[in-house]
Amino acid sequence: MRPTDLSLAQARLALDARQISARELTQAYLDAIAALNPRLNAYITVTAEAALTAADAADQKLAAGQGGPLEGIPLGIKDLFCTAGTRTTAASRILGDFTPPYESTITRQLLRDGAVFLGKLNLDEFAMGSSNATSAFGPVENPWSRRNDPDTRLVPGGSSGGSAAAVAARLALGATATDTGGSIRQPAAFCGVAGIKPTYGRCSRFGVVAFASSLDQAGPIARDVMDCAVLLRSMSGFDPQDSTSVDMAVPDFAAAVGRGVRGMRIGIPREYRMAGMPAEIEALWQQGIAWLRDAGASIVDVSLPHTKYALPTYYIVAPAEASSNLARYDGVRFGARVPGADLTELYEKTRAAGFGAEVQRRIMIGTYVLSAGYYDAYYLKAQQVRTLIKRDFDLAWAQCDALLTPATPSAAFGLDEKQDDPVAMYLNDIFTVTANLAGLPGMAVPAGLDGQGLPLGLQIIGQPFDEEGVFAVAGAVERAAGFSARPGVIA
Amino acid sequence: MSVDIATIKRVATLSRIHVEPAALPGLAQDINAILGWIEQLSEVDTTGVEPMAGGGATALRWRDDVVSDGGQAEAVLANAPDREGEYFGVPKVVE
Numbered sequence: 059m060r061p062t063d064l065s066l067a068q069a070r071l072a073l074d075a076r077q078i079s080a081r082e083l084t085q086a087y088l089d090a091i092a093a094l095n096p097r098l099n100a101y102i103t104v105t106a107e108a109a110l111t112a113a114d115a116a117d118q119k120l121a122a123g124q125g126g127p128l129e130g131i132p133l134g135i136k137d138l139f140c141t142a143g144t145r146t147t148a149a150s151r152i153l154g155d156f157t158p159p160y161e162s163t164i165t166r167q168l169l170r171d172g173a174v175f176l177g178k179l180n181l182d183e184f185a186m187g188s189s190n191a192t193s194a195f196g197p198v199e200n201p202w203s204r205r206n207d208p209d210t211r212l213v214p215g216g217s218s219g220g221s222a223a224a225v226a227a228r229l230a231l232g233a234t235a236t237d238t239g240g241s242i243r244q245p246a247a248f249c250g251v252a253g254i255k256p257t258y259g260r261c262s263r264f265g266v267v268a269f270a271s272s273l274d275q276a277g278p279i280a281r282d283v284m285d286c287a288v289l290l291r292s293m294s295g296f297d298p299q300d301s302t303s304v305d306m307a308v309p310d311f312a313a314a315v316g317r318g319v320r321g322m323r324i325g326i327p328r329e330y331r332m333a334g335m336p337a338e339i340e341a342l343w344q345q346g347i348a349w350l351r352d353a354g355a356s357i358v359d360v361s362l363p364h365t366k367y368a369l370p371t372y373y374i375v376a377p378a379e380a381s382s383n384l385a386r387y388d389g390v391r392f393g394a395r396v397p398g399a400d401l402t403e404l405y406e407k408t409r410a411a412g413f414g415a416e417v418q419r420r421i422m423i424g425t426y427v428l429s430a431g432y433y434d435a436y437y438l439k440a441q442q443v444r445t446l447i448k449r450d451f452d453l454a455w456a457q458c459d460a461l462l463t464p465a466t467p468s469a470a471f472g473l474d475e476k477q478d479d480p481v482a483m484y485l486n487d488i489f490t491v492t493a494n495l496a497g498l499p500g501m502a503v504p505a506g507l508d509g510q511g512l513p514l515g516l517q518i519i520g521q522p523f524d525e526e527g528v529f530a531v532a533g534a535v536e537r538a539a540g541f542s543a544r545p546g547v548i549a
Numbered sequence: 550m551s552v553d554i555a556t557i558k559r560v561a562t563l564s565r566i567h568v569e570p571a572a573l574p575g576l577a578q579d580i581n582a583i584l585g586w587i588e589q590l591s592e593v594d595t596t597g598v599e600p601m602a603g604g605g606a607t608a609l610r611w612r613d614d615v616v617s618d619g620g621q622a623e624a625v626l627a628n629a630p631d632r633e634g635e636y637f638g639v640p641k642v643v644e
Contacts, residue, residue, distance in 0.1 A: 159624040258604035272604040301609050370587040381564065388565070390637050392628035400640055406567035418566055419579055425564045426552070426580070436587070441600030443593050448601060480579060481586050497604045522605075 061086035062228040062549045066131055066285035069231060073120060073130045080120065080130025083231075084113035084174050087132045090549030091176065091229045094201075098547065100214075100224040102137050102195045103145055104177035112174040119172065128292055129172030134230035136221050137178035138185055139165050139276075140265040144175075148267045149183045149193035152387045152412025154394035162265025163297045164234060164276055171292045176230055180220030183414045184384065185241055185269045188486035190219025191477055192416045200249060200470050201227035201545035205511035208546070212470040212512070215245030215486070221279045222249035228549040232280040232289050236266060238273045239372050240466075240490030243502035246279050247465035247515030250504045250543065252286050252532070253279040257523045258497035259304035261290075262297030270379035271302075273372075273494040283503060283532045287311035290525065306523060314526035315533040320354030324531065325458030329365035330489060332467065338508045339464045346462055346505060346516045349538035350531065358458045362450040367443050368492045369484055374427050374440035375495070380417075381424025387412060419480065448496040455521050460531050463489050465502040465515035489517055499525045503532045504541040513543065552581055 061083050064072055072078045088106050095101050109132065116130035140146050140158035147153050161169070169175075182192040190198040190213060198219040200212040214223040218235035222245035225233050235242040237255035246253030254277045261276045268274060278289035291312065296305040326347060331340070351357050389395035389408030396411045398404035413421065427436035454461070467488055476482045493500035499522075502515040516535055520528035552560075557577045561568040568576060603609075622635045631638030 154630075156628050159621075159627055272602065275604075298612070301612075302603065302605055304605065305610075364593070367590055367593055370590050373583060373587055374590075385565075389630060390639055391625075393630070395630035398640065401642055402565070403567075404640055405565040406562075409565055410567040413566070418564075418568075419576070419583075421564050421566065422557070422560045422576070423580060423583060426556075426560045426584075429560070429563060438600055439590055439593075439595060441602060442595035442598040443590055445598050445601040446593065446595070480583055494604075 062090055065281050066231050066288055069131060074125065076120070080113040080116035080174060081110060083130060084109050084132045087176055087230060094227055094229060094547060094549060098199045098201060098223050098227055098229070099196050100180055100198050100220040100227070100229055101134065101177045102147055102149065102180050102220070105144055105175060109174050109176050116172055116174060126170065126172035127288065128168060130174060131172070132174045132176050132231050133168065134176050134179045134221060134224045134233040135165060136181055136218055136234050136236060138181060138236055138267045139234055140267070141165055141175070141178065144178065146178065146267070147195065149181045149195055150412065150414070150417070151194045152393050152409070156392050158265070160265060163262035163299060164266065164293045167292055167295065179224055179233055182217035182219065183417050184267065184380070185217035185236055185238055186380070186416050186420055187216040188240070188244060188483050189213035189476070190216040191473065192414050194414060197473055198223050201547035202250060202470060202512055203546050207510070211473045213248065213473055215248035215470065217241040218245045218279060222246050222251055222253070225249070225251045225279050225281060226545050227547050232278055232285055234276060234293070235279045236274060236276045237494065238269050238376060239494050240487035242277050242279060243490045243500055243517060244466050244486055246502040247504070247513065248470040250513030250541065250545065251279055251281055252283050252501065252503050253277065254286050254290060254501040254525065254528065255493065255499060256290060256294065256525050257499045259302050260294050260523065260525070262300040262303045264297055264299040268383040270376040271383060272379060273376060283529060283536045284312060284315050286501070287315050287529050309526055311525055311529050314529040317530040317533070318353060319350055319531055319534045322355045322460065322531065323358050323458040324350050324355045325358050325360035325454055325461045327360050327362045327365065327454070327461055327463060329362050330463045332488065336468060339467060339514065342506050342514050342516065343464050346535055349535060350462065353534045353538065360454045360457055360461070362454060362492070364443065364446045364450050365492060368447055368495055369488055371440045371443045371447065371495060372491045373484060374436050375444065377420040377424030378428050378437050379424070381421045381428065384417070384421055444495050447492060451496045451498060459521070460527050461519040462531070463517045463519065465489060465517040469508045469510065469512035469514055493519050498522060499528050501528050501532045503535050503539070505535060505539040506541065507543055552577055552584060
């Protein structure tokens with residue numbers, strides 16, 4: 059068995075038993091990155107030297123019996139998390155060579171627990187996208203390809219496309235990611251790996267480059283459900299530096315993975331059965347329902363009547379918050395600057411050159427819906443519909459403990475597809491965006507392959523702060539699915 | 550509600566993004582397509598519905614109004630594109 063074959067949980071055991079050193083494990087991942095990253099473009103920055111130094115320190119701690127829960131585990135970090143002393147780009151030109159003088163809370167906690175950082179992972183610019191095509195550092199390639207069309211390069215999904223591709227191709231043992239409308243779950247599903255967006259407030263947003271602050275939540279992408287549980291525990295916890303961080307004990311998520319679903323009520327939201335949904339997605343969903351029923355859960359038909367309004371609501375709320383958050387990129391205090399004759403021209407030229415087309419579009423939509431005369435018709439209306447969407451879930455929880463849905467409306471698509479039609483691209487998040495609007499935990503688990511041999515995922519949505527329930531259902535789906543397929547491009 | 554070129558220009562100015570005149574029609578088309586799709590929200594009856602502003606708890610936590618950080622001019626200025634001593638450098642603002 060090669061070092062990169064070990065899951066995080068297996069690597070933990072091997073490291074603790076000194077069957078492998080942290081340096082050997084880290085070197086195996088750095089070799090994999092050197093071999094495959096030129097093609098996949100999953101990493102924007104590789105910090106090989108720092109990784110080996112951290113691995114040596116981890117080996118010393120392990121030898122002394124003082125290792126943390128992630129001691130010596132090589133991870134990739136989405137390049138949206140500020141890392142002290144390591145360039146952080148948000149995949150945008152506008153950040154230039156921005157090198158944060160401080161560490162995000164989540165990466166600080168991962169370092170506290172002994173993790174080794176391999177580098178910074180590619181993403182859609184400012185996490186705005188569903189295909190990783192808006193990155194200023196070039197697109198990421200999905201390590202999977204279609205059986206009958208192996209030459210067409212596919213997207214890894216987005217915005218955490220680098221995180222999902224790196225985990226799937228084994229260029230990292232696990233990765234941090236963020237999810238504003240589906241940016242953890244959609245790429246995880248496209249790349250055949252697992253990913254969880256926890257409840258809003260579970261993970262600190264301090265030091266994570268902000269996109270839409272009332273929707274943004276960080277979480278892990280990893281090889282399987284157990285690995286996600288281990289990573290999420292280290293990432294979670296109260297942080298006084300984030301005013302929306304919730305002061306609540308962090309449960310042992312890993313203990314819930316094997317709990318089973320006997321006695322649980324699993325809701326199947328009928329509005330998620332979309333017109334024109336591919337038969338393969340419907341079949342996978344039915345299969346998932348059968349698996350959970352066989353595992354002892356009771357299946358309940360539920361209604362979430364405002365589901366169809368979730369995406370249009372999102373495309374008011376998210377750009378509105380983004381237009382405000384991204385006002386800080388002005389070429390004055392950090393990042394790139396384009397000179398101008400006066401301050402206004404400096405701002406306008408800097409932002410025109412620094413932001414890509416999709417980011418500019420969203421800033422302008424956000425500015426428009428917040429502007430005088432349109433605020434009530436758009437922004438206030440969207441906030442009201444958001445209340446109704448959340449209310450739908452509140453009512454559903456009277457009937458069920460968790461929901462099962464497809465993760466995405468299709469498998470991964472080609473790098474050249476859907477790029478000219480923003481609305482078609484937005485529809486990728488149709489099953490995931492509701493959890494962001496309502497602040498709920500949601501997890502994508504690989505559950506099968508489509509006719510072209512591409513991975514498809516199922517999504518579990520849970521009640522607020524019941525990630526344990528989500529992990530229990532996800533674990534049951536994973537065991538029943540027995541997903542063992544691997545991508546064509548893999549270390 | 551269809552957005553015309555003049556409105557796009559105004560929004561670009563409010564957004565502090567320079568848009569070349571030649572790019573305005575394409576941008577207007579994209580934004581109108583998105584706004585047209587968003588328009589379906591008008592079918593939802595929201596009479597008397599409270600707007601939801603945050604992602605989680607309705608009330609934010611309070612903290613003491615005390616200084617908890619500061620005195621880090623070098624760290625703050627480390628990424629500045631232009632600086633003069635302990636200040637950010639910008640083009641002349643006052644005539």
